Each structure stands twice: as structure tokens, then as C-alpha cells.
Amino acid sequence: MKIFDIGELADRTGVAVSTLRYYDEIGLLSSIGRRGLRRQFGPDAELQVALISLCKKAGFSLTEITAFLADADCRDLPRDALRERADQIDRQIRELGTMRDLLVHVADCPARTHLECPKFRKILKVGGLGP
Amino acid sequence: MKIFDIGELADRTGVAVSTLRYYDEIGLLSSIGRRGLRRQFGPDAELQVALISLCKKAGFSLTEITAFLADADCRDLPRDALRERADQIDRQIRELGTMRDLLVHVADCPARTHLECPKFRKILKVGGLGP
DNA sequence: CTGCGACTTCAAGTCAACTTGAGGTCAAGC
DNA sequence: GCTTGACCTCAAGTTGACTTGAAGTCGCAG
Numbered sequence: 308m309k310i311f312d313i314g315e316l317a318d319r320t321g322v323a324v325s326t327l328r329y330y331d332e333i334g335l336l337s338s339i340g341r342r343g344l345r346r347q348f349g350p351d352a353e354l355q356v357a358l359i360s361l362c363k364k365a366g367f368s369l370t371e372i373t374a375f376l377a378d379a380d381c382r383d384l385p386r387d388a389l390r391e392r393a394d395q396i397d398r399q400i401r402e403l404g405t406m407r408d409l410l411v412h413v414a415d416c417p418a419r420t421h422l423e424c425p426k427f428r429k430i431l432k433v434g435g436l437g438p
Numbered sequence: 439m440k441i442f443d444i445g446e447l448a449d450r451t452g453v454a455v456s457t458l459r460y461y462d463e464i465g466l467l468s469s470i471g472r473r474g475l476r477r478q479f480g481p482d483a484e485l486q487v488a489l490i491s492l493c494k495k496a497g498f499s500l501t502e503i504t505a506f507l508a509d510a511d512c513r514d515l516p517r518d519a520l521r522e523r524a525d526q527i528d529r530q531i532r533e534l535g536t537m538r539d540l541l542v543h544v545a546d547c548p549a550r551t552h553l554e555c556p557k558f559r560k561i562l563k564v565g566g567l568g569p
Numbered sequence: 570c571t572g573c574g575a576c577t578t579c580a581a582g583t584c585a586a587c588t589t590g591a592g593g594t595c596a597a598g599c
Numbered sequence: 600g601c602t603t604g605a606c607c608t609c610a611a612g613t614t615g616a617c618t619t620g621a622a623g624t625c626g627c628a629g
Contacts, residue, residue: 314575324576325618333616343625344577351553358552358562364530365537369616376552386545393541396534399495403531406496410524414517421507422482422489431489445605455606456588464586474595475607500586 309350310339316348320356327356335359335373365396405434440481441470447479451487458487466490466504496527536565 317324330336331346336355338346355376362372408430418424448455461467462477467486469477486507493503539561549555 312576323618326616328577329617344623345575345625346577354553354559354562361533361537361540361562361565364533384544389541389545393538393545396538396541400531400534400538402492402495403527403534406492407524407527407531409492410520410527413515414520414524422485428485431485431492434492443606454588457586459607460587475593476595476605477607 311348311352312342312345313348316352316356319353320360322356322360330356330359330369333369333373335369335376366399402434405430408434442479442483443473443476444479447483447487450484451491453487453491461487461490461500464500464504466500466507497530533565536561539565 311319313324313327316322317327320327327336328346331338336352336359338352339349340347358376359372362375363369367375409427412424412427412430413421416424416427418427421427442450444455444458447453448458451458458467459477462469467483467490469483470480471478489507490503493506494500498506540558543555543558543561544552547555547558549558552558
């Protein structure tokens, strides 16, 4: 069974040592124990950190992620909330699509200012304002 | 030509008055003038705020958005940076897709804890860790 | 046994993006 | 002419997510 200390976990995940310590402090990341003072992390820690990073990128707050991960027994999960959250992410995906279209468009568009370009306004209106 | 004051703009965009004032303060949102003390906003303001909100959702900082919008002449835009940013958003979209799959999966999965479920680990590994 | 490097704690600092509060201005309606 | 409500400014406070710094603890190499 592979065991890391915090520096190695930091190297493997690309997350700063201070951040990992902070995650530990707020109960988001749990070490499997200590050797002397040093936190020891088990083989799952790497995946767990990856999961945290992913959730962060998806816009979850650390508090939400904590709740999400701390639920030891999945039977207690608020499934409806999760599904709603999934829908929310779908909307976010669509918005990001719009944003990418906008960026690609402005990279090519010769109009003087963005808001003057009808194509720009159209992308924005279609993708950015609907419910 | 339609003109709003700040309260109406707030109502129409769903953005708080204090936030709009803050945006004005940092030069992100420009009023077309004042009537007495009151800021007056032109008809484009609504779209402009929508654009700001969209950029925010896409993860741009207010500083970046300011730069993006303040570039009066589009010829000066850093097109390569924009295209790179578009790629970055594409990656983000893929990550969000993974996140949605994870959420949908955990909403159904009977495993005791997420990290124990092989399917969960697989989704995470395929979608969440690659370069 | 001495020093080095990687760890530790704890308090305080930082940054972005706002929000809140106190005290003031102004136009419209009664 | 006075009140009301929506606006104003400016300073200070808040929140989330860290980072930094000072001072201390290990264990291993020379």
C-alpha cells in the first residue's frame, strides 16, 4: 500500500502544499494518519484531490464539495438536488458554448466594437439571455 | 432612445444596484452621462451587462472582462490569446461534461462511497485527469 | 552530534468581488 | 414647503480560498 507525505501528494496533483493543508484543516481531505507530525496520505488521496479540483472547476464551493464527499453513505444523498445540479451544469455548458462562439467570432470580426457587430449581438442574444 | 437609471437596469438584468455601481467604478460599465447625480444608461447597457455576466460565468475575472470590453478598436485584440482562451473553454466544457456524468451517476449508484465504485472511478479517470 | 530539509502549527495577510452603512442630494407629489 | 423614495459618495466590512511568515519538530546523512 502506497503512502505519500504531503509534498509528494502536492507534486502528483499539482496542488500547493499549503492548499492541501488547508483542505485538511476544513475537513475536505483526510489523511490516513500521522507519522510523527507528518500527515500520511493513502493511495486514494490523489484521486480524491483530482475530484476536488474537478468539482471546483465545475463551480462548486469548497463547502459544497465537503458535503458531497463527506456523505459516507450514499443512500443519504439528496438525489434530486444532484439531478438539479446536473441540469444546472448542462446550462453552464451551453453558456460556455456561447462564450466560445463569441471568442472565436471576435477573433475574426472586423467590426469596430463588439456591440456594433450584428453577428456578435445575435450570438449573445441567442445564447446568453434566454432562460 | 431609451434611457434607464440604475434601479431599472438592475431590475432588467437581475444584477444588484450596488454591483452595477461597482462595475461603473472600476470602469467596466459606462453610463452615457448623469442627470443631476444620477447615472443614466443607454439602451445597450442591458446587453452589456448580459455580456459581463456571461463572461463571468465563463470564468473571466472582472479585470479580464474590462480589458476585453475596453478595447475600443478590435484591430488591437490579441487574437491568439482569444483563440487560446476559446480552446481553454472547450476543455472546460469537457470537464463539465465529466462532472455532469459523475453527478448523474452518483444520483443512481448504490455503492457505499463514491470512491469505492469502479464506475465512478472510471468516469473520473477518463474525464478528470487527462491533460 | 550537528546540520539540513521537509515537515509542523498558528496567526495574520491578501485578493477579488462585492455589500453595508452613514450621511447627503434631488425631483415629484401631496 | 415638506416629505418620500430613489439615487449619490466614500469608507469600511465581508466572504471564500488561499498564502505567507515566524517559530518549532523530526529523522537521516555526514
